[in-house]
Amino acid sequence: MTTPYAHAFWSLGDRRGEIRQAELDDAGDLMIRTCYSAISRGSETLVFSGLVPESEYDRMRAPFQRGDFPGPVKYGYSNVGVVEQGAHDWHGQAVYALYPHQTHYRIQAGDVIPIPENVPPQRAILAANMETALNATWDGSPGPGDRISVVGAGVVGSLVAWLCARIPGTQVQLIDIDDRKAFLGDAFGVQFCTPDRAEGERDLVFHASASEAGLATALSIAGFEARVVEMSWYGDREIRLPLGGAFHAKRLDLRSSQVGSVSPSHRPRWDHKRRLTLALSLLEHDCLDVLINSESHFRDLPETLERLCRGGDDTLCERIHYD
Numbered sequence: 001m002t003t004p005y006a007h008a009f010w011s012l013g014d015r016r017g018e019i020r021q022a023e024l025d026d027a028g029d030l031m032i033r034t035c036y037s038a039i040s041r042g043s044e045t046l047v048f049s050g051l052v053p054e055s056e057y058d059r060m061r062a063p064f065q066r067g068d069f070p071g072p073v074k075y076g077y078s079n080v081g082v083v084e085q086g087a088h089d090w091h092g093q094a095v096y097a098l099y100p101h102q103t104h105y106r107i108q109a110g111d112v113i114p115i116p117e118n119v120p121p122q123r124a125i126l127a128a129n130m131e132t133a134l135n136a137t138w139d140g141s142p143g144p145g146d147r148i149s150v151v152g153a154g155v156v157g158s159l160v161a162w163l164c165a166r167i168p169g170t171q172v173q174l175i176d177i178d179d180r181k182a183f184l185g186d187a188f189g190v191q192f193c194t195p196d197r198a199e200g201e202r203d204l205v206f207h208a209s210a211s212e213a214g215l216a217t218a219l220s221i222a223g224f225e226a227r228v229v230e231m232s233w234y235g236d237r238e239i240r241l242p243l244g245g246a247f248h249a250k251r252l253d254l255r256s257s258q259v260g261s262v263s264p265s266h267r268p269r270w271d272h273k274r275r276l277t278l279a280l281s282l283l284e285h286d287c288l289d290v291l292i293n294s295e296s297h298f299r300d301l302p303e304t305l306e307r308l309c310r311g312g313d314d315t316l317c318e319r320i321h322y323d
Contacts, residue, residue, distance in 0.1 A: 032083060
């Protein structure tokens with residue numbers, strides 16, 4: 001069976017999007033039919049809104065992006081599909097790829113990762129988020145018994161809390177201004193609280209709320225010589241850091257984390273594919289399904305991105321289906 005064309009979603013960079021026909025060439029030894037993709041509420045809403053700083057145009061490029069910032073641009077990096085054409089041993093294999101929102105695509109076998117049998121394809125869309133959380137956890141270097149806080153209970157922040165809670169003896173608190181997210185604490189076996197009830201003197205703090213107030217909370221609850229890992233990306237916004245008060249007296253270590261590079265602690269032995277393969281394997285746990293709390297169809301992506309940009313709802317991960 002030959003698929004002469006596909007359809008793909010393009011962000012125009014002004015809070016508008018379009019579904020366009022995408023021609024398929026002969027490049028790539030696998031033909032993938034997309035079953036699900038996921039929207040990264042952080043980076044993709046910034047792209048959709050045209051808020052990628054010009055200085056970051058090259059670093060923000062997705063692996064299979066088409067077009068240039070601010071737009072139009074075909075952007076995305078969490079795609080789960082099934083191999084419909086290719087070598088016999090690949091046929092019917094469920095795979096994950098860092099590919100944009102597109103109904104069909106051709107790709108080299110080396111650019112996809114088979115989804116483990118114990119990971120449901122509909123959950124595998126969290127792989128990019130898990131990879132980001134895994135890299136941040138490596139950057140933070142948590143250890144047994146650490147008192148750890150994560151400020152910002154979005155998908156990535158929640159995954160960091162889940163990973164840290166699996167280290168023996170850790171005391172993990174997940175902090176968010178939206179108390180509707182309290183169910184995440186129960187699901188992941190961590191303490192959930194709002195900022196006004198956050199405990200101080202933490203050994204390690206991750207910040208993932210993408211807000212000035214959240215970063216201020218992270219710095220305020222860090223203990224003496226603690227590490228604060230800044231995971232938020234603010235696009236073209238400038239933020240103010242509260243570096244007065246006890247910041248210097250506490251000798252805080254403020255460290256950035258970004259998934260584009262493998263954490264220095266693992267870089268000598270790990271490449272991106274090994275890291276992503278591990279991230280996929282970690283998605284075998286059923287409790288992670290609570291992070292996917294909204295779903296819409298591929299054809300509705302322009303309206304879906306517009307809704308997510310407005311904010312105000314309780315969407316964590318938006319799963320896109322292609323039935």
